[in-house]
Amino acid sequence: MKNFICRVVCLLVVVVSPCFGQVTTKGTDKRISTWVVRKNVPLLELISSDKMLSRLLKKDAELVSIANAKQSDVTASKDCSSLECLKKGQIWSNAQIANSADLLVKLLVKNGYFNSDNIIGIALHGKYQFTGTISNAEKLKLAFIQDMSVLNHIINVYGFGAKPNYPTIDSITFNVNTKEHLERIKNAGIYAFSGKKKQMFFEPTLKLAMEYLTMNGRLNAGFYEPMALGVNKEAVGAVNKVDFSKFPYSHILVPGIGPDDLSIRISDGGKEHCRLAVAEYQKGLAPFLIVSGGNAHPFKTPYNEAEEMKRYLMDSLNVPEKAIIMEPHARHTTTNLRNAARLVFTYGLPTDKPGLIVTDSAQSAYIDKMEKRCIRELGYVPYSLGKRISTTASEYYPLRISFRIDPDEPLDP
Secondary structure: OHHHHHHHHHHOOOOOOOOOOOOOOOOOHHHHHHHHHHHHOHHHHHHHHOHHHHHHHHHOHHHHHHHHHHHHHHHHHHHOOOHHHHHHHHOOOHHHHHHHHHHHHHHHHHOOOOOOOOHHHHHHOOOOOOOOOOOHHHHHHHHHHHHHHHHHHHHHHHOOOOOOOOHHHHOOOOOOOOHHHHHHHHHHHHHHOOOOOOOOOOHHHHHHHHHHHHHOOOOHHHOOOOHHHOOOHHHHHHHOOOOHHHOOOOOEEEEOOOOOOOOOOOOHHHHHHHHHHHHHHOOOOOOOEEEEOOOOOOOOOOOOHHHHHHHHHHHOOOOOHHHEEEEOOOOOHHHHHHHHHHHHHHHOOOOOOOEEEEOOHHHHHHHOOOHHHHHHHOOOOOEEEEEEEEOOEEEEEEOHHHHOOOOOOOOOO
């Protein structure tokens, strides 16, 4: 139980100092993968990280039976001649997920994982979208169902070519209508469901989902992590030294805009956003700039919007590194605001005063009416808007609800 509590502490989203060492896009896949799993399926990562809990799952007869049945499904599909046939073996049905969830809850209740301290509930708090008054056991069940649905989604999109929310930037890398891809998918299934004899019932499927993300070069969620010990170390170290009472805003948010050419590091629009933001920064409106944008445009770009904006701010506009916070994961305007909100809470910036969003006039006007899109895509609005300052600048207040996971965006959940 002591080890489990330690893992809970590491998994709490609002911790300023993450548990692992520096990881960037040039880090090892294994360490980046840890962050991809943690962000996408935090319950499964929590269970996998605790030796005592994972042993319980590996020994439980009913869960072992489920694991064996799933392995048989994949083994039987080796003779498949179509992707649809293969998919039946690799994807979990709703009934399989629901049955597993019931057995998991029963096992954890039996072994005292819902005592007064409710350490599982603490770890999951804020990451899942629970509604109404429900028991901790029910929360666990819903969290497990969501995590398994995330794995199904990853396998569907990056193994079998289902359309993601934004096909032009997030689609599978391969042509799925080839014999080569059919063999690729067969081999991935064999790889994931072989190896260790004693595995937790969900472990091979988690391995398979990660194999598909890796195969497609889509470990984006883990890029640059842990940021507080790497790309944002200077800024995080400066937060406690700032007298925020001297500034009307806690930060200036600078959304990125990707180029249309794979050879271009930063678009003219990205440079414009930076210049507009620095003009406000130099007025003394805020002590920090948050540059936000991932490896999004164009398809499979090697360049990161936030990193390139940070470089431009430092090299061309003479902004010190300690004043720049990178948010290198957002792929859309909605998540520019959501992810910036997460960092405001995580890094301890004051939340009782607004941030200032500075961008071009067209995007700034769009943000004024973005709530419906946020609800449609995220399930909630991660901010509240304040006053409009100019055609290119408006106030916003980050909301703690921003920590809720988006289960159908594995590159930036």
